[in-house]
Amino acid sequence: MKAVICKSLDGIAGLEVGPWPDPEPGRGEVLVRVRAVALNFLDTLIIKGRYQEKPPLPFIPGAEFSGFVEALGADVEGFRVGERVMGFAGWGACAELVSVPAARLTPVPVGLDDDIAAGLTVTYGTAMHGLLDRAELAPGETVAILGAAGGAGLAAVEVAKLLGARVIAVASSEEKRALARAHGADQCLGESESGQDLKAALKALTDGKGVDVVYDCVGGAASEAALRATAWGGRFLIVGFASGEVPRIALNLLLLKGAAMLGVYWGAFLERDPARHRANMERVLAWCRAGDLKPHIGARLPLERTAEALALIEGRKAQGKIVVTMED
Secondary structure, three states: OEEEEEOOOOHHHHEEEEEOOOOOOOOOEEEEEEEEEEEOHHHHHHOOOOOOOOOOOOEOOOOEEEEEEEEEOOOOOOOOOOOEEEEEOOOOOOEOEEEEEHHHEEEOOOOOOHHHHHOOHHHHHHHHHHHHHHOOOOOOOEEEEEOOOOHHHHHHHHHHHHOOOEEEEEOOOHHHHHHHHHOOOOEEEOOOEOOEOHHHHHHHHOOOOOEEEEEEOOOOHHHHHHHHOEEEEEEEEEOOOOOOOOOOOOOHHHHHHOOEEEEOOHHHHHHHOHHHHHHHHHHHHHHHHHOOOOOOEEEEEEHHHHHHHHHHHHOOOOOOEEEEEOOO
């Protein structure tokens, strides 16, 4: 099969497209013929050896995908050959075929495009897990989302709004803020709004009360500023570090606010509670079927241009999902 191969941990420079042996499904696994792969920030880390999981070289990147069932391994139930599915591989999806545990797959309903289905598992799964399972977001609460126009942030904007929250989107350009508004954000802020720091801007938008939940995809200096703008009993969700900087937070800030910082490690959650993940995804798919959720794809590129697609994410130029397809 044709695949994107990571031959060294030099990031994008270590990738090349070439032949790779076809995988075979093991016990409990499903072999999927891939139609589309949605790229994520984690893909830019794993090809540098900087992600939590470190596959041995050489390997195929690509965490989430859509396609159809090619073959079933032993003891697999609930799927049939030819059925459309979407799922999470961790790595290995930037190829024509991928074999994954059946528990990591979700059936794709009729009418949902392959490109859209490919990008639902990781970012929307993370948003659901973070906002519902970890923060226990309630209708009427206020959520500030840092990095609100990227794949993870924009998914959080949409999910928070559908859960009944007031959404404040923080993004670095007016173009990105316009995208967040178009997908449900009630207010938008820049990383430095009108000369105010982020703390003051968030406080001003909440009449001094502060925000109930922070969804942080960025890290860096914005993290502490947003934490200082949380309300009493606020919840700070640690989702990712797109800025490249892992912040050091003074714990007394949590004490003084009665606040909580919560890690959102969706990949580990998927392994520990696949039934809860499936329930979250069924809710996401129901929103898609009803027309309430319309994910934004910022760019579609063929598999041969995967390095170019990853560069968009690495350079923080992505708006919504970046998808590579098996079609030219």
